[in-house]
Amino acid sequence: MSDLVVRAGKLDAADELAALRDRFVLDPVSDHAADTAGVYLDGNSLGVLPAVVPDRVADVVRRQWGELRIRSWEESGWWTAPERIGDRIAPLVGAAPGQIVVGDSTSVNVFKAVVAAVRMAREAGGDGRDEILVDATTFPTDGYIARSAARMTGCTLRPVDPAQVPGALSGRTAAVLLNHVDYRTGRLYDLPSLTAAVHAAGAYAVWDLCHSAGALPVGLDGHGVALAVGCTYKYLNGGPGSPAFLYVRRDLQDRFDSPLPGWNSHAEPFGMRPEYEPSAGATRGRVGTPDILSLLALEAALEVWDGVRIEAVRAKSLALTDFFLECVAAYVPAGRVESVTPYAHAERGSQVALRCPDAGDVMERLIARGVVGDFRHPDVLRFGFTPLYVGFADTERAARVLAETLAE
Structure with a gap:
């Protein structure tokens, strides 16, 4: 031996x-x-099934959906699941309650965050903020989304190496989309110093936490991060295609202007009014009807973190x-x-x-x-x-x- x-x-x-x-x-x-x-070393793509999930999902399907039906929106807590599960994720990424909403995919949440970052930067610094910086080695979807967000907001898109971001910032920079951990190499980037540099330049950093959430301390609140997104099916073990999360720092929530306003983020979602009025708090990050089956599977999966x-x-x-x-x-x-x-x-x-x-x-x-x-x-x-x-x-x-x- x-x-x-x-x-x-x-x-x-x-x-x-x-x-x-x-x-x-x-x-x-x-x-x-x-x-x-066997040795499973692909949890950075899809986490292993937590043992509590199958019975919990069976209950959601058979009892909550099968028996209670529409009553489960209230009686089973379906309506509040996006914020409740967000609060469950919050301590794993260093955030206080009330700042994370769960729902939609990482790609959709990146789009919301980048466009909202540009809008907030222009609100504070004027229309001269017309450039978005993106991690040159990012996962392809983040690049695609950043390019589309740039077209939508009339910005130019400039790919840069994360280490070069401080030198690339200028009065034109509105938003910077960065990965906390490089998906290909596993390199961890310096979130505190890069966030400080971006914000000192009058721009907003949007962090993709897909390869760090559940694997290492992030410290969103402690480092003053404005916006962050992350998936839940890797180190958080939420299951294939489980919904992503969106973090909006508390003091920015009343300025968060989502490019995807939906009835679920309306101040009076059941008022059915034609005019959109955003809700208060992190619920502004919601769009449409929550995907309950995968949300509640994720909620069960997060129980493995109890006491950890x-x-x-x-x-x-x-x-x-x-x-x-x-x-x-x-x-x-x-x-x-x-x-x-x-x-x-x-x-x-x-x-x-x-x-x-x-x-x-x-x-x-x-x-x-x-x-x-x-x-x-x-x-x-x-x-x-x-x-x-x-x-x-x-x-x-x-x-x-x-x-x-x-x-x-």
């Missing part, structure tokens, strides 16, 4: 979060079969990714793969991305052997580490199987 296998066992035995694995539906592992068990500190999750995330990089260095011949994820903790999210010339083929073979990560074009192997259910033995096995696969 290698030293790394022994260390993995000791680390798992000392892990304060190890018992959380029982809150998820995972492949069964017996002592004699541990070395052949996000700081402990971050500590384990860094320990797992450190250990994985150490195991890769020990098992994989030098030069066969290259980490594009920073080694510095301050610059690392909760994934490790390895550059490999034949990455697509390698990932297919890894998945066939039970180690599930994913491939990003053209040459990146991505491994996401979700501390709530990934252990150190999983991590060692994944690195060892990677080495064996590369040697085939």
